[in-house]
Amino acid sequence: MSNSKIREKITDGIYITTINDKKFNVNTIGIRFISKVDEKKASAYSLVTRVLQTSNSKYTTRTMLTKELARLYGAGISQSVFRLGDCQAFYLGANCVCDRYALDNEEITNSVTEILLDCIFSPNLVNGVFNESDFEIIKQELIDNINNKINDKRGYAIDKALETVFQNEPAGVPLDGTVEVLEKINCAEAFKEYKEMLRTSRIEITVSGGGDFNETVKLIKSRFEGLEREFISSEFVSLSPVKEKAAEVDEKFDVLQSKMVIACKTDIKDPEQLKLFSLMFGGLPSSKLFMNVREKLSLCYYCASNIISEKGVMLIDSGVENSNIKNAKDEIFKQLDEMAKGSFSDDELNNAKTAVCGSLRSYNDSASGLATWWLTQLCVWNRDFSPEDAIEKYKSIKREDIIEAAKSFKLDTVYIMSGDDKGGAE
Amino acid sequence: MGIEKQTIKSERLGESYYKIKHPSGLNILVWEMPEFSSIYALFGTKYGSINTKFKTKNDKDFIEVPEGIAHFLEHKLFENEDCDVFELYAKTGASGNAYTSFDQTAYLFSCTENYKESLKILLDFVQAPYFTKETVDKEQGIIGQEIRMCEDTPYRQVFFNLLRCLYVNHPVKIEIAGTVESIAKIDAALLYSCYNTFYNLNNMALAIAGNIKLDEVLAICDEHLKVKENPELVTAFPDEPKEVNKEIFVQEMPVGIPLFAIGYKSVPFDGKERVKKELEASILLNLICGSTSKLYKELYDEGLINSNFYTEVDSGDGFFASIFSGESKSPQKVFKRIKDEIERIKKDGIDSDLFEIIKKAEYGKLISGLNSAEKCATLMFESDLLIGVDAFENIEALAQITEKDILDCIDILFDNSKTAISIVKSNI
Structure with missing residues (x-):
């Protein structure tokens, strides 16, 4: 493969990974602040990254920055939040076409990288805190x-289900936090959380695309090197305990x-076995x-x-006619049972391997896809594991491994969002 | 009969692909990207939800078919006489799918290996319809569920309600999947009739991009394309007045903040003119209320819109609309301010600096639109099949657009007497 990655540690808990291939015509600079959060932190960090996304000390309004x-x-600067096991990653990234x-x-x-770095390190401040009216x-x-x-x-049903699935676990904290907490956060508190986020989060930076990144990486390193740090490391992988009685x-x-x-x-920790x-x-x-x-x-x-x-x-998520809920549920478990009994052909196993290896x-072929891949492997699973390594691993999985996985699953939660039954289309 | 092969080049981008007029009547578009691992192929017909009235040289009168039939046909084509197409793709490792829009039905696969085998599967199953009463009845249940899911999606409802406001007769106002009632009228005989009319290679295109070789693709096409008589298809649309159907429509659903879509109806355009007008409309949408505009800032600062605000151009055979969509607690106020801003621009002219910035941003967007086999194949396919132009037409047209062009078309594209608003507000 023509792609290669270079990974460097900038300072305590801050890493930069560069992925470069001339065939790409766009570049992406992604910065993720990763932390184990409670509702308060989830709300505050999400809010803070949104504030940072919209302006900086040079381009003080959203319109100036966008222009x-x-x-x-x-070019664009985007913000998002996603889960990594028990942690949440608060993403700020920039993308642009190659020079x-x-x-x-x-x-x-x-130029785009400088703007992004200014958003993070040199926000638009008034009296030492974020601009109050923008903040509100x-x-x-x-x-x-x-x-x-x-x-x-569909997404809402999954979110609601996850709250029950991960009851009392950090993974159950809603992405973006909650309205109740957000309503109480003021500008000064948010600014304190911003400082905390820079000081304590794990920070994973990726630079990917078809450009020449020597200068870009230097720019990024020079800004992060001087950061005052009290890094708090977090575990990413922890199996969720199954409920004694399934929640409904x-x-x-x-x-x-x-x-x-x-x-x-399940209590199986092998991601490839479970995925296949x-x-x-x-x-x-x-x-x-x-x-x-x-x-x-x-x-x-x-x-x-x-x-x-x-x-x-x-998670098994489905969209069903109200009157079919019970039948659909029975059939889903019947199929799980079939898998556990080994009622699948070698063709089915090989086809799944072919599909996963293809993807x-x-x-x-995707610079941002590779960036996400390496983030998951290096940060969450703590292994230097390329897509090619994964292909080899998938190829070695046997029928018994699939049966073992199928047998290992125990029901934990059933969440149903149901409407009035107005008669089906049958 | 020899094969007509053309190389389509963009000097500006340093990119090129091949266009082949195959003796079977099919246009074949091939973009070799040897440095990539992926392959993406689309095989489809210029037949979508709006094509409900048509005739061939064998018909005396125009035939009208139930709404949603193009989409229904797409679902049914995946079933062969002896197996399911997904089972065939499962063996080659390709990921197959299909979609139906207003004016096209496309069958596609993506893969990184065995593309030749997957291409054969694609060409074969699209050319081998198999419909029976049993399979049609079963599909009515599945599509019924899909229609319900769309009806529960407020973003989709706000968009289609807008189209129903803008258009009096044009079938673009009809949901692509039809209704539970309309699809109940579909049977195997109707499906065959539509299939035989629209799935003719003269009305279709094949586009493939990625790690492929032109000669290999053509050899497979020679072997697998079935030449049939050209039915000389004619499609018809009802007369569409220039005026909108109604100015406002409000629906209630469980939503957070109300959603709105504001549309400006224009006369439709064809070919290169359509490409140019789409770009001009896109530039104007941005000049009026794009995220870099003065009005956007005002509305945002006043809390009348949030960052879930976007603009789009919706155009095709017989329809053209420029649309602003978003979330607002006072959609009507947003509507009024947009109308006022349009009048102001018509009076004062456009901001030249902003025009240049927006043009550059559009150029960047077009380049980003060429960064994968999927995007390249889709661009070639839609440009050729739907508009009859080359894939690089948009980037060339954009370079030519001047401030004067923009001022010249604002009256046609943004006429405050031909506009409507659709709102979805909360019932919770």
């Missing part, structure tokens, strides 16, 4: 966004199609769930399984 990025050929496309030989990548607008917007999560019924949650909503999310837990099992069970169009629950019995529009391997959890090979 400058637009001038740099439509070779500049029409007047302007320097694009380094952004806070309200975040609250609105949390209230709007209901607009995406049924929420009523004004929806035409009901959603059902089932969570099962899940692909065969409900992760591919040729999987047991797709072929039987959807295609053969028409019980669901979608029914798919996913693995959260850092926590030993499998692993395609990582090399």
Whole structure:
């Protein structure tokens, strides 16, 4: 493979990984602040990264910043939050086209990187804290966004299920925190949390794309090297304890199609073994769930399984007609049972291997995909494990390993968002 | 009959691909990207949800078919007489899928190995329909679920409600999947009739990009494309007035902040003119209320919009609209301010500096749109099949657009007497 990665430690708990291949025409600089959080920290860090995203001391308003990025050929600065096991990662990143496309030989990548670094290290301050009126607008917007999560019924059902699945665990803390906590955070407190985030988080930086990154990496290192640190390290992988009696949650909503999310837990810690099992069970169009629950019995529009391997959890989420909920649930468990009995062909096993290996090979065609890959491997799983290494590992998985995985899952939670039954389309 | 092969080049980008007019009537577009591992292929027809009225040389009168039939046909084509297409792809390791939009149905796969085998599967199954009463009945349940899921999605509802406001007769206002009632009228015979009309190689295109070789692709096409008689298809659309159907529509659903979509209806455009007008509309949307504009800042600072605000151009055969969408506690106020800003720009002219900035941002967006086999294949496919232009037409057209062009088209694209707003507000 033509891609190579270079990883360096900048200082305590701060790492930079560079991935470069000339075939890419865009560059991405991603900075993740990773921390084990409670509701307060989740709310504050999400809010802080949103404030940082919108301005800095040079471009003091959102419009000024956006305009400058637009001038740099439509570059962008984005913010997001995602889970890494028991931790949450607060992402601030910039993307731009490679400098070779500049029409007047302007320097694009380094200019964009400087803007991003200024957002983080030199925010727009008034009297030593964030600009109060901007802060209040952004806070309200975040609250609105949390209230709007209901607009995406599938995602909302999964979020609600996870709160029960990870009861009393850090992994159960909602992404973006909660409205109740956010309402109480003021500008001065948020500024304190910002300082705390820079001082104590694990910071993972990736620079990826088709540019020449020597100068870019130097720029980034020079800003992070001087940072005052009291790094708090966190464990990423911890199996979630299975409930003695499975939790059942049924929420009523004004929806035409009901959603059902089932969570099962395992004590197996091998991410590839679990992933391959899940692909065969409900992760591919040729999987047991797709072929039987959807295609053969028409019980669901979608029914798919996913693995959260850092926590030993499998989620099966489905969209079903209200009157079919019980049948769909029975059929899902029947199929799990079939897997545990080894009722699958060698073809099914080999097809899943072919599919996963194919998608692993395609990582090399996406600079941001590779950046995410290496973040997960180096940071969460603490291993130098390339997509090619993963291909070899998947190839070595045997039928017994799949049966072992299938047998290991125990029911933990069933979450149902149900509407009124207005009659099906059958 | 010889094969007509053209190299389509962009000097500006240093990129090129091949366009082949195959003797079967099919346009084949091939973009070799040897440095990549992935391959992405699309095979499809210029047949979408808006094509509900048509005739061929064998028909005396126009035929009208139930809403949602193109999408239904897409679902059904995945089933062969003896097996499911996904099972075939599972063996080659390709990931297969399909989609139906207003004006196209496309079948696709992506893979990193065995592309030749997957390409054969793709060409074969799309050319081998198999519909029976049993399989059609079963699909009605699955699609019924899909329709319900769309009806529960407020973003989709706000968009389609806007189209129903903008268009009086044009079928673009119909949900792509149809309704539970309309799909109940579909049977195997109707599916065959639509298939035989629209799935003719003269009305289709194949686009493939990635780690492939032109000769290998053409050899497979020669072997697997079935030449059929050209049915000389004619599609018809009802007359669409210039005026909008209604100015406002409000729906209640469980949502957080109300959603809105504001649309400006324009006369439709074809070919190169459509590419140019889409870019001009996109630039104007940004000049009026893009994230770099004065109005955006004002609305944002006043709490009338949040950062979930975006603009888009929705155009095709017989329809063209420029759309602002977002979330707001007072959508009507946003609507008024946008109308006022349009009048102001018409009076005062556009900000030249901002025009240049927006043009640069659009250029960057087009370049980012070429960073994977998937994006390159999709661009070639849609440019050729839907608009009849080359994939680099947009980047060339953008370079030519001047401030004067923008001022010249604002009256046509943003007419305050041809606009509507759709709102989804909360019932919780």
